[in-house]
Each structure stands twice: as C-alpha cells, then as structure tokens.
Amino acid sequence: xxxxxxxxxxxxxxxxxxxxxxxxxxxxxxxxxxxxxxxxxxxxxxxxxxxxxxxxxxxxxxxxxxxxxxxxxxxxxxxxxxxxxxxxxxxxxxxxxxxxxxx
Numbered sequence: 001x002x003x004x005x006x007x008x009x010x011x012x013x014x015x016x017x018x019x020x021x022x023x024x025x026x027x028x029x030x031x032x033x034x035x036x037x038x039x040x041x042x043x044x045x046x047x048x049x050x051x052x053x054x055x056x057x058x059x060x061x062x063x064x065x066x067x068x069x070x071x072x073x074x075x076x077x078x079x080x081x082x083x084x085x086x087x088x089x090x091x092x093x094x095x096x097x098x099x100x101x102x103x
Contacts, residue, residue: 030084031065034065034091037091037092039095040099041096044095044096044099047088047092048088051088065084065087
C-alpha cells in the first residue's frame with residue numbers, strides 16, 4: 001500500500017483507535033501509581049523495582065506529566081513537564097521520610 005493510503009484505510013484507523021485507547025488506559029494506571037504512595041518499606045522497594053524493570057523495556061512509553069504530576073493533555077504541550085520517573089522517585093522519597101519520622 002502506498003504511503004498515505006494507510007491513513008485512510010478503515011483497518012488502519014481502527015487499529016490506531018485501539019492503540020490510542022490502550023495508551024490512555026496505560027497512562028491512567030501509571031498516574032494511579034503516583035496517587036497512592038507506598039506505605040511500607042517493602043512497598044517502596046517494590047515500586048522502585050517495578051520502575052527499574054520497566055524502564056529497560058524500549059516499548060514502554062510513560063505519560064507526559066505537568067509539574068504537579070497530572071497528565072498533560074495534548075492541547076497543553078507548551079506547559080513544562082517532569083519525567084514520570086521523577087515523580088516515582090519523589091513519591092518514594094517522601095514516603096520513606098514519613099516512615100522514618102513515624103518510627
């Protein structure tokens with residue numbers, strides 16, 4: 001199929017829609033990881049180990065987040081953002097600090 005024709009092929013459009021929906025679900029789940037900080041040292045270690053495990057997979061695409069850790073919507077790509085890993089590490093550090101203070 002010549003270049004450009006694929007974009008108007010209904011099969012390509014349907015596959016693209018499915019992929020877009022799957023990425024939206026993945027982004028929502030990734031943000032949920034940021035909304036629920038770990039409450040134990042084992043939980044903090046598990047979250048960091050999970051993150052380390054997935055960053056080595058080239059097909060993993062992390063959501064774009066604003067400076068508050070919220071998803072950046074496509075219309076607001078001019079806003080400065082932070083890497084997903086930044087928020088994972090920041091949240092784990094804050095959770096560990098809270099655990100240490102409570103101990």
